[in-house]
Amino acid sequence: MSDISKPASAGVAPRRPSASLSVRLAHWLPRIVLAPSFMAVLIGVYVFIGWTLWISMSSSSMLPRYDFVGLEQYVRLWNTPRWHTAVINLFLFTALFLAITIALGLLMAILLDQNIRAEGVLRTIYLYPMALSFIVTGTAWKWMLNPDLGIEKLVQSWGWESFAFDWITRPDFAIYCIVIAAVWQSTGFAMAIFLAGLRGIDGSIIKAAQIEGATLPRIYASIIVPMLRPAFLSVIVLLSYISIKSFDLVLALTNTGPGGSTEMPSTFMFAYTFQRNQMGVGAASAIMMLMTVAAIIVPYLYSELREDSHGH
Amino acid sequence: MKLKSALFASVLALPVPAMAQDKGTIEVLHHWVSESEVAALNVVREKLAAEGFGWEDSAVGGMSGANATQALRTRLASGNPPGAMQFLGYEGQNWFAEGVVRDFADVATAEGWFDAIAPQVRDFVTKDGAFFAMPINMHRQNWVWANKKVFDEHGLTVPGTWDELIAMGPVLKEAGIVPLATGDEAWQIQLIFDALVADLHGPDFYRRSVVELDPEALSGPEMIDVFDTLRQVRGLVDDGFVGRDWAVATGMVASGEAAMQVHGDWAKGEFLAQGLTEGEDFLCFATPSETPSFLFLIDSFGAFKTSDAATTAAQDALAMATMDPQVQREFNMIKGSIPARSDVSVDGFDACAIKGFEDRAAAVESGAMLGALTHGFASQPQFAGVFGDVVGQFFVTDMTSQQAVEMLASGIANAM
Numbered sequence: 001m002s003d004i005s006k007p008a009s010a011g012v013a014p015r016r017p018s019a020s021l022s023v024r025l026a027h028w029l030p031r032i033v034l035a036p037s038f039m040a041v042l043i044g045v046y047v048f049i050g051w052t053l054w055i056s057m058s059s060s061s062m063l064p065r066y067d068f069v070g071l072e073q074y075v076r077l078w079n080t081p082r083w084h085t086a087v088i089n090l091f092l093f094t095a096l097f098l099a100i101t102i103a104l105g106l107l108m109a110i111l112l113d114q115n116i117r118a119e120g121v122l123r124t125i126y127l128y129p130m131a132l133s134f135i136v137t138g139t140a141w142k143w144m145l146n147p148d149l150g151i152e153k154l155v156q157s158w159g160w161e162s163f164a165f166d167w168i169t170r171p172d173f174a175i176y177c178i179v180i181a182a183v184w185q186s187t188g189f190a191m192a193i194f195l196a197g198l199r200g201i202d203g204s205i206i207k208a209a210q211i212e213g214a215t216l217p218r219i220y221a222s223i224i225v226p227m228l229r230p231a232f233l234s235v236i237v238l239l240s241y242i243s244i245k246s247f248d249l250v251l252a253l254t255n256t257g258p259g260g261s262t263e264m265p266s267t268f269m270f271a272y273t274f275q276r277n278q279m280g281v282g283a284a285s286a287i288m289m290l291m292t293v294a295a296i297i298v299p300y301l302y303s304e305l306r307e308d309s310h311g312h
Numbered sequence: 313m314k315l316k317s318a319l320f321a322s323v324l325a326l327p328v329p330a331m332a333q334d335k336g337t338i339e340v341l342h343h344w345v346s347e348s349e350v351a352a353l354n355v356v357r358e359k360l361a362a363e364g365f366g367w368e369d370s371a372v373g374g375m376s377g378a379n380a381t382q383a384l385r386t387r388l389a390s391g392n393p394p395g396a397m398q399f400l401g402y403e404g405q406n407w408f409a410e411g412v413v414r415d416f417a418d419v420a421t422a423e424g425w426f427d428a429i430a431p432q433v434r435d436f437v438t439k440d441g442a443f444f445a446m447p448i449n450m451h452r453q454n455w456v457w458a459n460k461k462v463f464d465e466h467g468l469t470v471p472g473t474w475d476e477l478i479a480m481g482p483v484l485k486e487a488g489i490v491p492l493a494t495g496d497e498a499w500q501i502q503l504i505f506d507a508l509v510a511d512l513h514g515p516d517f518y519r520r521s522v523v524e525l526d527p528e529a530l531s532g533p534e535m536i537d538v539f540d541t542l543r544q545v546r547g548l549v550d551d552g553f554v555g556r557d558w559a560v561a562t563g564m565v566a567s568g569e570a571a572m573q574v575h576g577d578w579a580k581g582e583f584l585a586q587g588l589t590e591g592e593d594f595l596c597f598a599t600p601s602e603t604p605s606f607l608f609l610i611d612s613f614g615a616f617k618t619s620d621a622a623t624t625a626a627q628d629a630l631a632m633a634t635m636d637p638q639v640q641r642e643f644n645m646i647k648g649s650i651p652a653r654s655d656v657s658v659d660g661f662d663a664c665a666i667k668g669f670e671d672r673a674a675a676v677e678s679g680a681m682l683g684a685l686t687h688g689f690a691s692q693p694q695f696a697g698v699f700g701d702v703v704g705q706f707f708v709t710d711m712t713s714q715q716a717v718e719m720l721a722s723g724i725a726n727a728m
Contacts, residue, residue, distance in 0.1 A: 061694070062406050063385065079726045081719065082701055148552030169496075169554040171709050258496045258554055259705035274382045276697040277406070278727070 049290065056283035064279060073280035074288075083285065086263040089175050090292075093264070094243040096179045097186075101239055102232070104183065105190025110220060112191070113198045123195070126188035134185065138252025141181040142168070145253075171261035174254055178246070178262055181253055186242060190235050197231030198224065237300070244293060265289045336622030337366030338395035338630055340613070341387075343380040345373035348581055352647035356448070359633040365626045370394055388412060393616035395623050396630055401688025401696075404437060404445035404614050414615045415442040416631050425635055428653045430672070432681045436689065437612055445612035446634040447652035449644050452668050453576040453607040453684040454507040457562065457583070458595040462489055462571045471600045474511060474541055477572075481548045484571050492548035493570035495556035498704030502686040504545060504574045505703045508538045511601035515680045518605065522690045522699065523683070531721040539706060539713035546707055566594065574599060576609070576684075580664055581648045596664040598671060606675035609687040610652050698723035 059069045077083050108126060112119055129137065144150035145168040155163040167173035201224060209219045247266040254262040256271075265285055273282030338360070344353055350371075357367045372380040377400055387393050393412065407413045420426055420443035426434065429447060437445040456477075463469070466487060471477040484491040494500050510518040513534045521529035529535065550570075553561075562582040564570035573579060583594045590596060598604050613634050615627035633639055640651035645661060650668045654676070658669045675681040683689025688696055702723060706716045 063388075063410060076726055079722075081723070142555050146552060146555060148550075166551065169551055169708075171705070254555065255497060257498070257704065258708035260498070260701050261705070261708070271697070274385075275378045275693060277693045 052283045052286050052290075055279060056287045058280055060279040060283065062277040062279070069280075073284040076278075077281050077284045077288070080281070082260055082263055083265075083268060085260060086265045086268045086285075087288075089263060090244070090265050092175055093179055093182075093246065094240065096176070097182050097243050098236065098239050100179065100183045101186050101190050102235060104187045105235070106194050106225070106228075108187065108191040109194035109198055110224075112195060123192070126191055128188065129185045130189045132185065134246070134249040135252045137181050137185045138249045141177070141184070142253050145177050145180075168254065169258060171258050174258055174262045178250060178253055182243070182246065182249060185249075186239060190239070193231050193235050194228060197228045201227055233300075240296060241293075244289065265292075335364040335629075336626040337368050338623060338626035339368040339370055340396045340398070340630070341370040341372065341380055341384055341394040342398035343371065343373050343377040344398070345371050348646055348648065352643045355639055355642045355646065356630070356633050359636060359639050360626075360629055363629045363633070365629045368395075388616075393618070395618070395627055396613050396615045399445050399612045399614050400609070402436070402692050403688075404612055405439060407614060408439060408442070408444040412616055413444045414617050414627065415444055416446070416615075416628075417441055417443045419443075419628070419631065423632075423635065428635070428655050430654050430676050430681060432608070432676070432683065433610055433652060436610060436683070445614040446631050447610045447612040448634050448640060449647055449649040450608050450610050450652045450672070451576050451578060451649045452598075452671070453503055453609060453686065454510070454574070454599040454605065455577055455579070455664075456572050456574050456595075456597050456599055457565055457579050458572045458597070459565050459568050459570070460591070460593055460595050462568050463595065468571075470595065470597050473600050473602065474508065474545075477600055478541075478544045478548065480571070489568070490548075490550045490564065490570035491572065492545065493556075493561035493564040493573045494549055494553055494575075495558055495561055496554045496704070496708055497558075498700040499686050500558055500561075500575075501542075501707045502700050502703045503576065503684075505538070505542060505699070506607055506685045506690075507574060507599040508541050508545075509535075509685075510605040510607060510680075510682055511599050511603070512538055512541060514603045515605050515678075515682055518682050518690075522685045525691055525695060525724050527721055527725070530724060531717040535717050535720070536713045539716045542703070542706065543713065577664065577668065578648055580662075584648075584662075590663040596667065598667075603678075603680060604671065604675070605680035605682050606672050607682050607684040608672075609684045609689050612652070694727045695724055698727055 054066070055064055056073055057070060058065050058067050059072070112123060112126075116122075145165070147153065147164075147166040147169060152163060152165040155165070168177045205223060206219055209223055214222075245266060246264055247270070250256060250262055250264050250267050256263045256267050265288070269282050269285045269289070271282075272278045272285065342353070344350060360367055370383075372383045377398070380398070381403065384393070384397055397407075399407070404413065408415075416425075420438075425443060425446075426438065429437070433447055433450070437443065437447050458470075462484070466483055466489075468480055468483070471480065481491040494504065506522070509522060517529060517534055520526045521535060558573075558575060558579070559582055561570070561573050562575065562579045565573045566583055566586055566588060577596075580590075580596065583590075588594050598606075613630060615631065618624060618627075635653070637651070637653060637656045640653055641656050641660070644651050644665075648665075650661070650665050650672070654672070658666050661669070672681065685691065685696055685699060690696065691699075698720065702716055702720045705711060705719075706713075711719075
């Protein structure tokens, strides 16, 4: 690379100035174009990760304080019962949210793929929740799940007096309400990706399998679903990051209640940093979140990049 | 509703800056965005305009001021603080300790501000002879709001103790009325807890436990008794309390669906907005106790140090306007609170506010004037948050009182 720029920088009467300029430009253009976003990412992401790490090892309370107290804030963090609730909730929520959304999305995609009528209309309807913000979803579901206003009251007024659906009022069940709302919002999105994947599968493969005498469920289970692997990966990565950043949905739906039972690491971090004047603990929780994400993303990136280099 | 109040706010904001740019403009960061709050703030704004100063409004609503605080931190960190900011709780003290807030001791001494406010309020706006925040209003947190018709129909009278209040529960429930309306948000529950701590075991216990955070007081038999009583209070609340806004709970009392709500005096506006009158439609009385206390919270304005002379002049004018007795009178009549200055006349205030004036005078006298824990006037936010966690969780689960006090003591120790 550097040997291309050398003759030009020598500056002694270049024989073909225009060519040399365009070569130089072609050489530098990608860097110039990428520089702003590279700088933005470098400062906006990596510098602040470093800053947060520093704050998490300082005694910062209301404002940042640049001293060093070692792992004291981490000890404090892990001694906070609320943080334990948040971590358990994150894993519970992520596991259920991913499993249910993927299962339902795949099922809906397969059903829609059967050349049914009005597919376009149905597809739009299923995809609509994705157009809403989590605040709207959260508020709407807050009312629907409220036993005195929503589903429970409706079913009871139909005559099923003993019907009970009061999960949102019960601290040990409220987290599942958040799963319900999040699944409702994201299933259509998972469906759309799977549907695109299904459309990409060559019909002749299915025909061949049918000729061999395979039943339709068998064809899906053994041939089509394994072929959707790239779609699965996209869905898993996108949904995982939705679940880790799930902040607005929790605030709108339960506001971490009842009794702090639906606390998530993101809401915990916000509360400790900005409401409770414990910036050090907040930063420590942010670093813990980063490490959780890294534990998932790094192996994934590693395997993807390795496959990439093998593929070429 | 939102749109209406936003329009209302913008209409109010229009005429003022047009005529008042000459001497200087001050940017004020606050979290007052509701209709009555904006209207009340406009009293201060007009006073400033009359003095020839402009007002640049920076309202950051939401999260009980947490969003505004976040905005302030960002701006301080980038070296661009607003001219003035609304403070709640220990915020003023903490920012003053950071050395970023101006001291108005000279003008405060000249104008007699130190003596115009109650000694308990002084803890939040002064420090070692410095006067760093100008308190404009005072709310009382420990009120009970009751539906008069419901009380009359069931032959109920104003309870003298919490036991009497709790005993009203079965009668009301039988009649299909929710005895006590509240939401499950931690702060709404914590507000009841604050009242119980002060009411059941007196102001001294309140000071030892929630202000000084004495470990013995936090896990002693008195605190267990407070939680036992809170458990009984839970029995007065219906099951639809999840996610219920405080104003919705107030609406339930106004409509007679519920009999009572324990809440601060900002609830009064909800009754008045429906055209109801105190004494005829609704009742206001202090939370029942043999040693009645006055749990207060104040809003104050502090000014950030700046080298800009025009802003400094505007800050001085804002301080004078905020502490002006007439401004405080008009501001609080609209906002529903009472003036932070103790020397403003009660004439023209409504019956509940007048009761507030009287109770405050009595509480200052008897040492029962206490900062409200829920709103950050008892202990620093990191500790107040622990109380909120435990009380909120206790109320919605079947945790025992013993478990609650243990969680409280360990949580406070962990936050130290």
